[in-house]
Amino acid sequence: MAVLETISVLDKVLTVKFQNGTSIAYEEFWLRDHCRCSTCYHADTFQRAHHLLQIPDVNISNVKYDKDQLTITWSDNHESVYKAEFLAEFSYDKWRDSRRLKPIMWSGGDVADKVTKIHVDEFLNSVNGAKAVFKSLLDYGVALIENVDVSVEATEAVCNALGGVQHTMFGGMWEFTTTQDHADTAYTNLPLAVHNDNTYFTEAAGLQILHCLEHSSGSGGETLLVDGFYGATRLKNEHHDDFEFLTNFDVEAEYLEDGHHYRYSAPVIKLDKMKDITQIRFNVYDRSAMAFPNDEECRSYYRSLRNLSRYYENPEFQWKFKLKPGLVMVMDNFRVLHGRTGFNGKRVLCGSYVSRSDWLNKARALRLIQ
Numbered sequence: 418m419a420v421l422e423t424i425s426v427l428d429k430v431l432t433v434k435f436q437n438g439t440s441i442a443y444e445e446f447w448l449r450d451h452c453r454c455s456t457c458y459h460a461d462t463f464q465r466a467h468h469l470l471q472i473p474d475v476n477i478s479n480v481k482y483d484k485d486q487l488t489i490t491w492s493d494n495h496e497s498v499y500k501a502e503f504l505a506e507f508s509y510d511k512w513r514d515s516r517r518l519k520p521i522m523w524s525g526g527d528v529a530d531k532v533t534k535i536h537v538d539e540f541l542n543s544v545n546g547a548k549a550v551f552k553s554l555l556d557y558g559v560a561l562i563e564n565v566d567v568s569v570e571a572t573e574a575v576c577n578a579l580g581g582v583q584h585t586m587f588g589g590m591w592e593f594t595t596t597q598d599h600a601d602t603a604y605t606n607l608p609l610a611v612h613n614d615n616t617y618f619t620e621a622a623g624l625q626i627l628h629c630l631e632h633s634s635g636s637g638g639e640t641l642l643v644d645g646f647y648g649a650t651r652l653k654n655e656h657h658d659d660f661e662f663l664t665n666f667d668v669e670a671e672y673l674e675d676g677h678h679y680r681y682s683a684p685v686i687k688l689d690k691m692k693d694i695t696q697i698r699f700n701v702y703d704r705s706a707m708a709f710p711n712d713e714e715c716r717s718y719y720r721s722l723r724n725l726s727r728y729y730e731n732p733e734f735q736w737k738f739k740l741k742p743g744l745v746m747v748m749d750n751f752r753v754l755h756g757r758t759g760f761n762g763k764r765v766l767c768g769s770y771v772s773r774s775d776w777l778n779k780a781r782a783l784r785l786i787q
């Protein structure tokens with residue numbers, strides 16, 4: 418519970434000292450911009466009523482406060498009221514850290530005992546079930562949902578509860594096997610080294626959901642998962658120059674098939690301003706043929722990608738398991754790399770993508786993140 422203790426105003430800055438000892442300084446312009454009265458703010462839509470250019474250049478004429486709220490009278494006689502709880506949100510460190518995700522890195526199959534494995538009914542019909550799935554995705558980048566009817570329709574209900582089916586050139590809900598519906602090796606029985614999908618899209622899919630509907634008259638087709646953040650962190654600690662290179666160099670990726678040519682360039686390892694790893698875009702197959710300005714950059718490209726690959730290809734760091742009908746695997750495509758061993762026989766998978774905005778929206782609505 419935030420409690421106002423003292424307020425002081427100097428040189429267009431109002432400083433609040435809270436009873437817990439913290440102090441926060443607010444620019445006058447920021448305070449006027451955050452007036453929540455009915456003429457400045459549409460409380461029903463959580464939107465400001467004025468353009469930035471309409472905010473007047475005024476000064477604080479008078480302040481009144483008690484332990485719960487502050488009232489400012491402005492030099493244009495406008496009056497603004499601020500609740501202590503609202504003001505207390507804007508300690509910069511607290512505000513910044515409240516927005517940082519806190520992934521728990523993992524390596525190897527032991528993570529199987531940590532990720533959420535939940536009955537589909539509990540996921541779809543209970544808040545705690547939904548929280549368990551989204552927390553597992555936030556913590557480990559993987560969640561497993563069991564007892565799902567072996568159908569595209571039942572899988573779609575799971576995809577919608579995860580945030581909604583994301584439509585791409587591959588469709589919305591997809592069902593795929595070894596028929597060449599698209600010019601991609603996913604539609605074959607070849608082994609696929611662990612990778613992130615959609616490195617050729619301006620924004621990769623947020624989640625990838627896979628449900629093996631059938632695998633008959635054959636073997637293989639085991640799923641491989643690896644924590645892309647763990648491998649990138651090992652690279653940072655053991656090949657720092659390569660890590661730096663991969664956080665700065667734009668690797669170009671592309672996807673080509675009749676009527677389609679996607680192309681996008683971005684670093685393999687994306688950092689935010691806090692230097693937290695926020696995304697891995699790693700796919701050895703979809704890399705474009707690139708030109709380089711000099712030998713050094715070309716050599717750095719191959720050395721750094723090969724060194725990072727050694728972590729991702731290390732079986733010790735991979736989680737290998739077989740998707741079976743009824744079990745739906747959900748993974749964070751911004752973090753977890755997935756692949757499969759080669760297979761024979763008839764193997765049919767269905768699933769969808771979910772955008773990152775949409776699944777984080779669900780997690781935020783469940784109050785798991787800010």
Ligand SMILES: C[N+](C)(C)CCCC[C@H](N)C(=O)O
Pocket residue numbers: 587591593601602603612613614615616700703
């Ligand atoms: C749509 N579905 C998931 C079946 C396959 C899409 C192909 C994904 C492509 N190999 C990539 O890595 O982006």
Ligand SMILES: O=C(O)CCC(=O)C(=O)O
Pocket residue numbers: 603609614627638639640755756757766
């Ligand atoms: O067939 C599988 O298990 C995965 C295929 C794959 O990697 C993909 O569709 O992106």
